[in-house]
Amino acid sequence: MRLIHKNNPKAEEVRYWMSISGLELKRFFNTNGKLFKEMNLKARWDQLSEEELLSILESDGMIHKRPVLIGEDFVLTGFKVKEWEEQFK
Numbered sequence: 001m002r003l004i005h006k007n008n009p010k011a012e013e014v015r016y017w018m019s020i021s022g023l024e025l026k027r028f029f030n031t032n033g034k035l036f037k038e039m040n041l042k043a044r045w046d047q048l049s050e051e052e053l054l055s056i057l058e059s060d061g062m063i064h065k066r067p068v069l070i071g072e073d074f075v076l077t078g079f080k081v082k083e084w085e086e087q088f089k
Helices: 011-021 034-038 041-047 050-059 081-087
Strands: 068-070 076-078
Touching: 011 050, 011 068, 011 076, 034 041, 076 081
Parallel strands: none
Antiparallel strands: 068 076
């Protein structure tokens, strides 16, 4: 298991995280954050391609959800106590 760097995630990293976790792309966005709201991403989400969304995600550190913990076969985004407890039983 490793803790991911502090820099913005690259599109390739997020694609990999999605593949090992089965999480949707939206789980990697800070949907409650100021930038997500300012960009009106909730309303625009369905009109944007995955590539466009990944580009937005890697453009600004305030738009991606933290923390992100990556294991060999799992990814945890944000801090949801129940998910973390389940993972580390």
